[in-house]
Amino acid sequence: MAAKEKTLADAFYETLKDVYYAERQSVKALKKSAKAAESADLRQAFETHAEESATQVERLQQVFEMIGKSARAKTCEAMQGLTAEMEEDLEDFAGSPAADAVLVGCAQAVEHYEIARYGTLKTWATQLGYKDAAKLLDQTLQEEKRTDELLTKIALTINVEGTAAAA
Amino acid sequence: MAAKEKTLADAFYETLKDVYYAERQSVKALKKSAKAAESADLRQAFETHAEESATQVERLQQVFEMIGKSARAKTCEAMQGLTAEMEEDLEDFAGSPAADAVLVGCAQAVEHYEIARYGTLKTWATQLGYKDAAKLLDQTLQEEKRTDELLTKIALTINVEGTAAAA
Numbered sequence: 001m002a003a004k005e006k007t008l009a010d011a012f013y014e015t016l017k018d019v020y021y022a023e024r025q026s027v028k029a030l031k032k033s034a035k036a037a038e039s040a041d042l043r044q045a046f047e048t049h050a051e052e053s054a055t056q057v058e059r060l061q062q063v064f065e066m067i068g069k070s071a072r073a074k075t076c077e078a079m080q081g082l083t084a085e086m087e088e089d090l091e092d093f094a095g096s097p098a099a100d101a102v103l104v105g106c107a108q109a110v111e112h113y114e115i116a117r118y119g120t121l122k123t124w125a126t127q128l129g130y131k132d133a134a135k136l137l138d139q140t141l142q143e144e145k146r147t148d149e150l151l152t153k154i155a156l157t158i159n160v161e162g163t164a165a166a167a
Numbered sequence: 168m169a170a171k172e173k174t175l176a177d178a179f180y181e182t183l184k185d186v187y188y189a190e191r192q193s194v195k196a197l198k199k200s201a202k203a204a205e206s207a208d209l210r211q212a213f214e215t216h217a218e219e220s221a222t223q224v225e226r227l228q229q230v231f232e233m234i235g236k237s238a239r240a241k242t243c244e245a246m247q248g249l250t251a252e253m254e255e256d257l258e259d260f261a262g263s264p265a266a267d268a269v270l271v272g273c274a275q276a277v278e279h280y281e282i283a284r285y286g287t288l289k290t291w292a293t294q295l296g297y298k299d300a301a302k303l304l305d306q307t308l309q310e311e312k313r314t315d316e317l318l319t320k321i322a323l324t325i326n327v328e329g330t331a332a333a334a
Binding site (some may be wrong): 004005006007008010011014015018076077078079080081082084085088089092093095096097098101102104105108109111112113115116117119120123124148152155156 | 275291
């Protein structure tokens with residue numbers, strides 16, 4: 001299809017494939033992060049959100065179905081970059097007093113990527129008249145925002161230990 | 168330095184270098200986006216934020232100075248991924264009715280990356296007792312949030328045209 005013929009519906013479908021890839025990667029990253037976390041609160045937050053993310057993947061499959069397309073993932077370079085950065089940081093700070101703080105920082109970067117993308121998808125779904133899809137996307141968007149807020153709260157506890165150990 | 172000896176101060180410095188890279192890339196991406204935008208409002212928003220981002224780069228240089236380090240950038244793979252995705256999308260949708268909507272979506276993904284990173288840096292600066300740095304980082308954080316909100320508002324105008332043309 002030539003670029004000039006592309007519509008908002010095409011943009012929606014392309015971004016949906018991108019987020020489908022990112023969300024499935026996110027489930028893996030969260031399980032890895034839960035194993036790496038020292039703080040019990042943080043481990044719990046990652047485990048809970050890994051389960052939530054599995055449901056979010058299913059919601060995306062429902063959205064594909066609603067627009068009459070089969071669920072397909074498209075490599076998301078942003079998520080690849082975020083994951084690469086996370087793995088590098090985990091390695092660099094493993095076992096250090098700052099390890100959990102670094103883990104939270106990386107997780108929040110992923111959360112914010114998802115917040116941006118689900119926000120865009122929700123806006124487009126509404127404008128395209130995909131009412132049910134917009135509702136599902138908003139459900140996930142609210143979960144991502146809540147997870148980000150929870151991580152901010154946890155950061156305030158665990159970082160203090162990192163600072164103390166560094167002093 | 169062995170991983171076990173790394174502190175929150177090290178995490179702060181590493182993340183600062185990462186954001187310094189990302190912010191400088193962001194200035195370039197915003198100038199490119201301003202040229203590509205069809206909507207006058209959107210072009211204006213990108214131009215204004217490109218200027219703001221140049222100031223944000225200077226603020227980061229001040230933060231480096233405050234912690235007694237020279238300003239250095241470290242390749243940020245997340246930002247590289249975001250930029251690669253943006254360039255691909257711009258090419259795919261150039262000249263289409265959805266071009267501006269796609270442009271806004273990509274810009275908001277970058278804004279959210281920055282919101283996550285400046286949020287983390289601000290929290291760490293506070294906990295490390297870098298009071299002046301925390302203030303500067305918060306100034307930038309608020310600008311990023313305002314830009315994201317403005318882009319959400321603009322998206323509601325321009326997308327409608329994209330949808331109409333697609334109908």
